[in-house]
Amino acid sequence: MNTVSDTPGMHDHHHDRPFPRGALIGAAALIGFSLLAVTLARFAGLGPVTEPMAPVVQSRELRFADRADGAVLVYDRQGDEVVDLVPPGSGGFVRGVLRALARERRLQGDGASTPFRLSRLADGRLTLEDLATGRVIDLKAFGHTNEGAFAQLLSPGNATP
Numbered sequence: 001m002n003t004v005s006d007t008p009g010m011h012d013h014h015h016d017r018p019f020p021r022g023a024l025i026g027a028a029a030l031i032g033f034s035l036l037a038v039t040l041a042r043f044a045g046l047g048p049v050t051e052p053m054a055p056v057v058q059s060r061e062l063r064f065a066d067r068a069d070g071a072v073l074v075y076d077r078q079g080d081e082v083v084d085l086v087p088p089g090s091g092g093f094v095r096g097v098l099r100a101l102a103r104e105r106r107l108q109g110d111g112a113s114t115p116f117r118l119s120r121l122a123d124g125r126l127t128l129e130d131l132a133t134g135r136v137i138d139l140k141a142f143g144h145t146n147e148g149a150f151a152q153l154l155s156p157g158n159a160t161p
Contacts, residue, residue, distance in 0.1 A: 053127075059119035060154055061131070064098050065112075072098070074153060077115040084153055093146040094153075097137065101130050108133055118153055126150055 061077035070088030072095060075081070086094055105112065114132035121127065126139040126147050139147040 054121040054123040054125065056119045057122050058154060059117055061115040061117050062153060063113070063115045091149060093142065093149050097128065097150075101128075101133070101135065101137075104135065105130070105132050118150060120151075120154060126154075 062083075063075040063077060065073045065075065067073055072086035072091065073082050074084035074086070076083045101116070102112065105114075110132035114130075117129040117131055119127050119129065127136050128139060128150060129136045139150050
């Protein structure tokens with residue numbers, strides 16, 4: 001009588017075989033080497049390579065304020081006149097960047113009155129610097145279209161408050 005329990009191979013469980021010792025030693029050596037390499041790099045002062053910033057060729061300090069209808073008013077630091085306007089329902093990238101920077105300011109306890117510095121560098125890149133927190137965003141990293149949304153704020157626009 002041939003039953004299921006008598007079938008050859010049914011009792012050969014994979015947990016009865018030991019894990020290959022060579023694989024364990026290799027994995028441990030790889031992990032140890034990685035930790036050693038990172039530790040040595042930190043102590044040697046090695047880190048990510050950062051490209052030096054090109055000189056600023058044009059800049060403008062701006063303040064931003066939300067209007068009740070959802071528009072974002074853009075003020076030049078030099079005065080209280082609206083120099084540009086992001087209409088309600090548009091300018092998603094500009095709004096997103098400003099929202100993230102405003103959140104960072106709130107977390108650090110900085111006020112909204114400190115302006116942002118929008119700069120064009122000699123290599124053509126645009127940066128937005130939060131003068132309250134010191135954070136600098138390279139806008140080129142977000143693509144030409146998104147960078148262009150900020151580029152138009154470098155020159156006074158035809159705002160209609």
